[in-house]
Amino acid sequence: MISIDNVTVGYGTVGFITAVDQVSLTIGDNEIVGIAGESGSGKSTLMRAIYGDFSTGLGIKSGTIAGRFTDAASDQTIEKPSSQFRDLWWDQISYIPQGSMSVLNPLMKIEQQVVDGLPKRERGGSRKDLRARIAKFLAGFGLEENVLDAYPHQLSGGMRQRVLVAIAAFVNPRLILADEPTTALDVVVQKKILLMMVEIQRRLQNTLVLVSHDLGVHYQITDRLVIMYKGKIVEAGRTADIFANPQHDYTRNLIASLPRLHGQRAVDRVGAGA
Amino acid sequence: MSDAPILEVRNVSRSYRKGGFFGGTHFKAVDEVSFTLPAKPQVFSIVGESGSGKTTLARMVLRLVEPSEGDIRLLGRPLTGKEGRINDLEFRRLVQPIFQNPFEAFSAYLPIEDYLRRTALNLRVAKTVEEANQLADRALRSVNLSLERIRGKYIRQFSGGELQRISVARALIPQPKLIVADEPVSMVDASLRMSIVNLFRTIVEEQGVSFIYITHDLSTAYYLSDQVAIMNRGRVVESGVPTDILDNPTEAYTRELMAAIPTVGERWSELEDIGRTYPTHSSRQQTGSNQPPANA
Secondary structure, X not given: OEEEEEEEEEEOOOOOEXXXXXXXXXXOOOOEEEEXXXXXXXXXXXXXXXXXXXXXXXXXXXXXXXXXXXXXXXXXXXXXXXXXXXXXXXXXXEEEOOOHHHHOOOOOOHHHHHHHHOOHXXXXXXXXXXXXXXXXXXXXXXXXXXXXXXXXXHOOHHHHHHHHHHHHHHXXXXXXXXXXXXXXXXXXXXXXXXXXXXXXXXXHOOEEEEEEOOHHHHHHHOOEEEEEEOOEEEEEEEHHHHHHOOOOHHHHHHHHOOOOOOOOOHHHHHOOOO | XXXXXXXXXXXXXXXXXXXXXXXXXXXXXXXXXXXXXXXXXXXXXXXXXXXOOHHHHHHHHOOOOOOOEEEEEEXXXXXXXXXXXOOHHHHHHHEEEEOOOHHHHOOOXXXXXXXXXXXXXXXXXXXXXXXXXXXXXXHHHOOOOOHHHHOOOOHHHOOHHHXXXXXXXXXXXXXXXXXXXXXXXXXXXXXXXXXXXXXXXXXXXXXXXXXXXXXXOHHHHHHHOOEEEEEEOOEEEEEEOHHHXXXXXXXXXXXXXXXXXXXXXXXXXXXXXXXXXXXXXXXXXXXXXXXXXXXX
16 A cells, blocks of 8 residues: 655755655555654654655655556556555545644534545535534544534534544545654543444545554564664564563563553652651 | 641632623632641642643742632731731742743743843842852752853753653742642653653652642643642542542543543544544545535
């Protein structure tokens, strides 16, 4: 689906600052791929390069990122580099960003924002029909029709994010890219949204790429995992294998530093005080 | 005096008016919460999700928000009210805050050492710049930094983890009795998070400072604290020793919270059943593969 070949990506506003350094990766059909790493590891930059959003000084210095999609209408195969993915946005490719508040327009009702984002093929019938279709789709995720009449500030953060995830799935994309989709949310809501994303992926049998700093999230839902550190991929493989048998020191440290709900505690470590 | 509990919170509530220019309703952000931090230094964690009231509670302990009802006593003396209230300067020497985002806690326009010196001088724990430097250096050394290492630097020249350690050092300058830390590690990378949490534990043991650790993260609270209180909708639903609570949670809310944490080692059971039902819409068929849209 996506082939990343020895790509170096960075920001070219002042000089060139490398954020992703000579990375190669193949993302296949019908899988959930996680990209993990800490701040500054290049995970979000890599994601934006895959999405093909080169609007803010982001550029590919060397190497290629290319995608292969099957067009729904003509059944033809589309092959193009990510710099030309713009035509495929909200058609073959959907994107779920982190900050649902900063993405949605505060002055527009949800319905209008959903409709604006849809590709032409979805907008054929009357507006009333379209609204009914969207409402029915949202209902499948336990979202009521009245969210369409709400302004973003009238919805909770979790609700807004669920709406965004639902919109991303509505166009039946072959590739969904999610950049820290649940980071600002409470764990109970986070779980709900992650389960919703897994459900979407299993039904559409498409590809989900999930960027998260939280290894627990990757452990729960990803099939394959890529660990990034300082712009490089230090380890990649099946998620279960990486957790069972991490190869790289950095990965081992990350896994070891995860706090657990049972087991050793700081009080035991220091010696429980006097 | 030394036997007086560090902090006693008794039936404290805080309500806010919600909606309506006239009338409107009252909403209790914190609802009759009581707890005690004994004289022996320890970590008391308050765990809750957004809107649980944990931050409002912290702000009342920090005297940034007045309780609507109930009272809070520090070393046996009232924080609020008219009689015998601890004065501001003394209060700030005894109780210090650490906030979530260290980049917002410090001025961006001062070298950080200046900021630390001013803290010592403003709190009048140092009379001269020399003394202030000594206090700052001592505090920095207890977080594995030193005045030498931060000299001349501004906040943007530090990483989040380093800067949060500096805010811990800042809080330690007046040698307080109690530090209230509101989500101190939620913006810090996972690999550094545990080092800061361990640092809190060391400070408790070595410097005799108590901590109130406010967090949404049950797992660090479990790891770090002597006592934990779980808040939901303004109330403490369950409290006690973390091992007791997490090994045997009695409240449904605690169980729900625990079940939602993406832990490593055990996958969510719900994942098995996913994918059987899926909402559809008419534009494309729900076969999973791309189909021509019905309206093409």
